[in-house]
Amino acid sequence: MSGGAALAQDAEGTQPGATTLDHVTVTGSLIPQTQVETFTPVTVISAEDIQMRGFESVADVLQQSSFTTGGLQGGQTSASFTQGAEAAGLFSLDPGYTKYLINGRPMANYPALYNGSDTFNNISGIPVAMVERIEILPGGQSSLYGSDAIAGVVNIILKKRLDGAEMSVRGGAFSEGGGSSVRFTLADSFTSADDRLTVLAGVQAESRKPIWGHQRDLTSQYNTNGYSTPFASRDFLVSDAIAGTYHFMDPNNCANTVGQFGGTTGLQNRPGYGQYCGSFVSPGQRTIRNGKDSVQGYSYATFDLNGTTSLYGELMLNYEETEYATGSSYTWWGTGAKYGAFYDPDLGRLVNLQRAFAPEDIGGQGYKDILNTDRNKAYSLAFGMQGILGDSAWDYDIGAMRTEYKLTERGWARWADPIDAYFRENVLGPQLGVDPDYNFYPVFRPDYANFYSPIAPQDFAGFTGYTTTESRTWNNMLRAQFTNASLFGLPGGDAGFAIVAEAGNEGWEYNPDPRLIEDPDTLESQVWGTTSVSGGGHRSRYAVTSELRLPLLDPLTVTLSGRYDAFDIAGQTVDKPTYSLGVEYRPVESLLLRGKYGTAFRAPTLSDTFQGLSGYYGRLPDYYRCSLDGYDPANVEGCAYENAQYFGQQSGNPDLESIEADVWNAGVVWAPTSNFSLAVDYYSWDIENEVDQLSGDQLLRTEYLCRTGAAGNQVTSCDNALAWVGRGPNGELQSLYTPKVNVAKQKLEAVTASLNYMVDVGAWGSLAFAANYTNNLEHTIRPTPEDAEIDLLRDPYYMWIYDAYAKTRTDASVAWSKDRWTTTLYANRIGETPNYLAYAGGSYDYVHSSGARAGKWDAYTTYNASVNYRATDNLQLSLMVNNLSNEMPDDQSADYPGTSSTPYNNYYYNPYGRAVYMEMKYSFGK
Structure with a gap:
């Protein structure tokens, strides 16, 4: 009897009592069928593939997939919004456009937001050693799977049964240092004497050290191979607030700073700017790969009530702690944050101070003592009943599930008042009035000798500490599916039909440490240089799905599916019907022609709807008032209101509509023998109504159109535009409200x-x-209706802005097996991508004054190799070498300036280098 049915069934077996054993249900269909290749292309990555290709985790599998052509944020991108999480996406579309399932059930959303604004799934907490296979279904799939399935569906199927207990131990390290890890897995499966009860239970525990920037040549210091002269970090800097040049004010010529950053800090000179004290190696004080400690537990059970009915239950637990350091670039103090600038009467100039903190200031183990920690706790519980309705051909599966994900972010912080007080007392001294030129900026006569001096660790501890932010998501769902694989006969075989009803609710809460919340008057928080925004809300939903498979003729099958989703969000109903039509045509047994057309959507996410209100000050052209003075909005230069100040607020928007897409694919599969197959497929997406934060400029342009009746593209309704632009009694611009909009x-x-x-x-x-x-x-x-189309494959500037980097990606493997030995060579190739100069110059024709040219980086290929030896029937030994040739993105550094601390595209490449792993797996039941 099979395991519990799910949104996408486990293909190991059939529904209980199915009349044909060779009928299976695969991702992309609700109806059991005999054909593996259908109108929906599915890529399957088996547990053997994962093992032999050297993949370390589910995230590793998906991030190296040929479908992953876009850049990603994560542990390799210092100070990203979700540095402690791991994401993946398909076809360079946002990670939130891919629907992630575990055993066919939706994963819990990550409580923090990708890029600070988008809901997504963290795929790092899945026990890879218990994965049976991963199925990737590209293309829009909302007619079966509902919201979020615009780019495709990824179904991670865990094991349901083992022949006996299995234990494995895996350990490894990088040849360049750092990142050592050890993983332990134990799983067992047993069946009762009467074969009615089957239970699998397993646990996976892993510990991984971080990789620090100083452990790689490419990230240990500022770029020494760039197109411009390398310069040290400006660790002790006095800068002119007007001219931007430096004033060197140290009476000791950096003598008191030489012990900083391991004795590398000293007097530096930047031609055209001036002198300062700094170090070349400060970029090394950050992690470029997270450390991690995790434990996952998984259990799956079935119990046969009788010959036609069974109960099933599933539980997965995840506890994970990731740790990381953002580095000295984000660990500093300066006067600009509080004062904008201050007036030094001895210089007669407006200046700013900037002071980075070295490991010696921190004390102890330096940056290792101020790591940020993200603690993840998650569980998924599912249970239900499945079987056959009486003597009919109808199968049923009725079940319930709950997922919950809790995130605790412990972030290192500089307390605003104490850190400013420390520098006022020890460096700035008392305020001596305001500046004589603007009558605004404070006047200080700093003690520069103290400024250019180390800080005692106890003083550092006095103005720093940790914030704690708590967030969570949850999802409850009831689901009932009824399937008949032999509804009625047709010339090509039996028609199949399935209908599904779902109902549930879900929620999101993001509660920053209260000290991170900005004061509405000062727009500052109690944490120096950092603010956060709270948010939270919930929604209920229901959906009805149906699928009809019609083998009209022996070579021709048509499949229709339709789904209706409705969401109750903030008292409003957002609903969306979706459908698809799929065709399979086999003119001969070895050839399949396939195609599908349909619609897909993404409902407004809870974060897009309920993200909290935050404020800011800004200046923009007041297009409406300029038009009253005779200026065209295309050119307001000289208008008295071309730089009008306003107070802005932004937030989520409860009135958002669904993102919509028309999707289709067509392809061919040729399989002349059982040992050979070739498939080629074409995909097309036309996505509309995407959500973006409304900009103040867009809002003011729309307000101008609405007030004057001029022709042009609006980004929101006139009612919204007039309500969201606040004006005073004389028509002067006072405030803007810029929520998220469908644009x-x-x-x-x-x-x-x-x-x-x-x-x-x-x-x-x-x-x-x-x-x-x-x-x-x-x-x-x-981006907006008034904008021209941006080519994300040929415009290098926007390719970087939108993380759409590689046009092509390829993976390939060759595996050899003989007797007790198997060995595999796996290659992963990233096609050409634009270099940094092409982005910085906005064109592939750009030439820097140094003679360095914009262009493309060459294709980038890494190789993994593995050898597996089955020493006995119970014992398997494995050796895996990832990145066999120790490939690094060093060549990219020539296209970055000498001021770069990350001279490679860290959203797409990494400098980890070669890794070597050894694993022992023992099976007790064989």
């Missing part, structure tokens, strides 16, 4: 190809070849 459009076309070939080489064993390829043909975005 952007996106188009994407891509082609994928996959090849599998197995050959028996007789006494030499067997060989298996596999390859996957993705080519993004077109990808454009229109």
Whole structure:
């Protein structure tokens, strides 16, 4: 009897009592069928693939997939919003556009927001050693899976049964240092004497050290191979607030600073700017890969009530702590944050001070003592009943699930009042009035000798500490599915039908440490240089899904699916019907022509709807008042209101509509023998109503159009525009409210190809070849209706802005197996990507004054190799070497300036280098 049914069934078995054993249900369909290849292309990565290709985690599998062509934020990107999490996406679309399932059930959303604004799934807490396989279903799939399935669906299927207990130990390290890890897994499965009860239980525990920037040449110091002269960090700097040049005010010529950053700090000179005290190696004081300690538990059970009915239950637990340091670039103090500038009467100038904190200031183990820690606690519980309705051909599966994800972010902080008080007492001294030129800026006569001096660790501890931010998400769902794989006969076989009803609710809460909340009057928090925004809300939902599979003729099958989703959000109903039509045509047994057309959507996320209110001050052209004075909005230069000041507020928006997409794909599969298959598929997305934060400029332009009746594209309704622009009694601009709005459009076309070939080489064993390829043909975005389309594949500036980097990506492997030995060579190739100069110059034709040219980085290929030896029937030993050739993105550094601390594209490449792992796996039941 099979395991518990889910949104996408486990393909290991059939529904209880199914009449044909070779019918299975795979991701992309609700109806059991005999064909593995259907109108929905599915890429399957088995547990053996994961082991032999050297993948360390589920995140590693998906981030190296040929479908992953876009850049990603995570532990390798210092100071990103979700540095403690791991994300993946398909076809360079946002990670939140991919629906993630575990055993067919939706994963809990991560409580923190990707890029500070978007809901997504953290895929780091899944026990990879218990994965049976991962199925990737590209293309829009909302007609079966509902909201979020615009880019595709990823279904991570965990093991349901084992022949006996299994234990594995895996450990490894990087040849360049850092990142050592050890992983332990124990799992067992047993069946009662009467075969009615089956239980699997397992636990995976892992500990991983971080990789620090100083452990890699590329990140240990400022770029020494760039197109401009390298300069040390400005650790002790007095800068002119008007001219931008430096004033060197140290009476000891940096003599008191030489012990900083391991004795590397000294007198530096930047031509055209001036002298200061700094170090070249300060960038090394950050992590470029998170440390991690985690434990996951998983259990799955079934109990047969009788020959046609069974109960099932599933529980997954995750506890994970990640630790990271953002580095000295984010660990400093300066006068600009509080004062904007101050007046030094001895210089007769407006200046600012800037002071970075070295490991010696921190004391103890330096930056290791001020690591940030993200603690994740999550569980997923599902239970239900499945079976056959009486003597009919109808199968049913009725179940419930709950997921909850709690995140505790412990972040290192500088307390605003204490740190400012320390520097006022020890450096700035008492305020001596205001400046004579503007009658605004404070006057200080600093003690520069104290400024250019170390800080005692006890003083550092006095103005620093930790904030604690708590957040969580939860999701409850009831689900009932009824399936008939033999509804009625047709010339091509039996028609199949499935209908599903779902109801549930979900919530999100983000509660920053109260000290991070900005004061509405000062727009400052109690944490120096940092603020945060709270948010929270919930929604209820229900959905009805149906699928009808019609084998009209022996070679021709048509599949129709439709779904209706409705969400109750903040007292408003947001609903969306979606549908798809799929066609399979087999003119001969070895050839399949397939295609699908449908619609997809993403409902307004809880964060987009309920993100809290935050404020800011800004200046923008007041287009309406300028128009009253005869100025065209296209050119307001000289207008008295071209730089009008305002108070702005931004937040989520409870009136958002769903993101919508028209999607289709067409392809061909050729399988002339059981050992060879080749598939090529084309995909197209036309996405509208995308959510973006409304800008003040867009709002003021729309207000102008509404007030004057001029022609042009509006970004919101006139009612909204007039309500969101606040004006005084004389018409003067006072305030703007810029919530999130449905405004952007996106188009994407891509082609994928996959090849599998197995050959028996007789006494030499067997060989298996596999390859996957993705080519993004077109990808454009229109940020607002008034903007021109931006080409994300050919405009290098916007390719960086939107994290859409590689046009092509390929992975390939060759595996050899003989007797007790298996070995695999795996290659992953990233196609050409624009270099930094192309982004900075906004064109591939850009030439820097140094002679360095914009262009593209060459294709980037890494290789993994593994050898597995089954020493006995119970014992398997494995050796895995990832990045066999120790490939690094060093060549990218020549296209970055000498001032860069990260001279490579860290959203797409990493400098981790070669890793070596050894694993022992023992199976007690064989």
